[in-house]
Amino acid sequence: MSSKLMLLISTATVLLCLSAAAVGLAVEIPETSSFLRTELAITGVSPSSLWHGSGAAAGLVLDQIGGEGSQQPDEFGGGLEAEKPEEDDSESVDLGVKVKAGLFSAILPGAGQYYNGDKKKAYIMGGVEVAIWTAYFVFDTQGSNRMDSAEEYAGIYAGTSGDHANSYWQNVGRHMDSDEYNDARMREARALQETPSGLVYGDDTWQWVNDTRRSDYSTMRVDANSAYDRRDFMILFAVVNRAISVVDAVIGAGNKPGTIQTEVLGMNLEVEMLPSWSNPGAQCVVSRRF
Numbered sequence: 001m002s003s004k005l006m007l008l009i010s011t012a013t014v015l016l017c018l019s020a021a022a023v024g025l026a027v028e029i030p031e032t033s034s035f036l037r038t039e040l041a042i043t044g045v046s047p048s049s050l051w052h053g054s055g056a057a058a059g060l061v062l063d064q065i066g067g068e069g070s071q072q073p074d075e076f077g078g079g080l081e082a083e084k085p086e087e088d089d090s091e092s093v094d095l096g097v098k099v100k101a102g103l104f105s106a107i108l109p110g111a112g113q114y115y116n117g118d119k120k121k122a123y124i125m126g127g128v129e130v131a132i133w134t135a136y137f138v139f140d141t142q143g144s145n146r147m148d149s150a151e152e153y154a155g156i157y158a159g160t161s162g163d164h165a166n167s168y169w170q171n172v173g174r175h176m177d178s179d180e181y182n183d184a185r186m187r188e189a190r191a192l193q194e195t196p197s198g199l200v201y202g203d204d205t206w207q208w209v210n211d212t213r214r215s216d217y218s219t220m221r222v223d224a225n226s227a228y229d230r231r232d233f234m235i236l237f238a239v240v241n242r243a244i245s246v247v248d249a250v251i252g253a254g255n256k257p258g259t260i261q262t263e264v265l266g267m268n269l270e271v272e273m274l275p276s277w278s279n280p281g282a283q284c285v286v287s288r289r290f
Contacts, residue, residue, distance in 0.1 A: 094254035101253035105245040112249025121252075125245045132241060136234035143227035150220035157213040158206040168204070173218040178205035 105112030110126030113119070154160045154172050175181040178200040189196040200206075208214040 098250045098253040101249040102246045105249040106242065109242050109245035112245060113252065116249060116252045118252055121248065125241065128241050129238065132234050132238045136231055139227050139231035139234065143224045143231060146220060146224035146227060150217055150224060153217050153220060154206065157217070158208045160206045161203055164204070169221065172206055173214065173221055176211065176214060177207040
């Protein structure tokens with residue numbers, strides 16, 4: 001009896017050891033979860049009974065591989081599907097802010113900078129715009145006054161009268177009198193075998209008292225035309241100032257000042273401006289999201 005009892009005790013001990021080993025194996029499953037993944041990928045079914053446990057150990061194993069009953073996404077298709085990241089519309093909002101700032105500066109230089117909160121630049125560019133148009137009207141008035149003075153001068157020393165086209169006043173400065181002008185027109189017509197046109201008669205005739213007066217008249221017209229040229233040059237300055245204001249407003253707007261982001265042909269285009277007096281430049285980054 002004693003030997004049988006000892007045999008039963010030994011058998012029970014072995015069974016207890018095997019049970020303990022089985023429990024230990026279930027707990028250590030996360031370290032060997034690659035075997036479960038392989039089994040699940042090949043068979044397409046839940047793990048075999050060898051890997052099933054109860055309680056926390058089973059849940060831990062299933063969570064590691066994403067099998068049935070797990071709460072984790074599974075790359076093999078089991079369990080919950082991975083949540084898709086929400087699309088970030090910050091870039092589209094940022095682009096909208098840049099477009100709005102650029103439109104403001106296109107309407108009035110400095111308005112886009114004011115919209116961006118950069119009031120110092122806004123006042124500078126707005127002041128430059130005011131100065132440009134002030135100079136424009138000053139030069140325009142100066143040219144008109146000089147031209148009027150030249151015509152009055154011709155009325156005194158050449159006997160002209162009335163209002164005439166600019167071509168008439170040009171001819172007054174080129175010829176000593178209207179007869180000389182008419183002769184030149186007729187010679188030109190004969191050379192071209194055409195009927196003479198543009199001849200001057202009656203109250204439109206003129207006669208300079210001397211060549212010095214005619215020369216002074218021509219100088220006055222040159223000064224007037226120089227003022228008109230400076231007036232027209234102000235328009236170019238206005239265009240340049242507006243362009244600079246628009247570009248600066250677009251660059252300075254949004255969450256990333258100094259950067260312009262857009263999408264071209266399915267690719268993200270990012271242009272970063274590097275404004276610097278000593279080493280200006282820019283860099284462009286093209287990327288695509290997969």
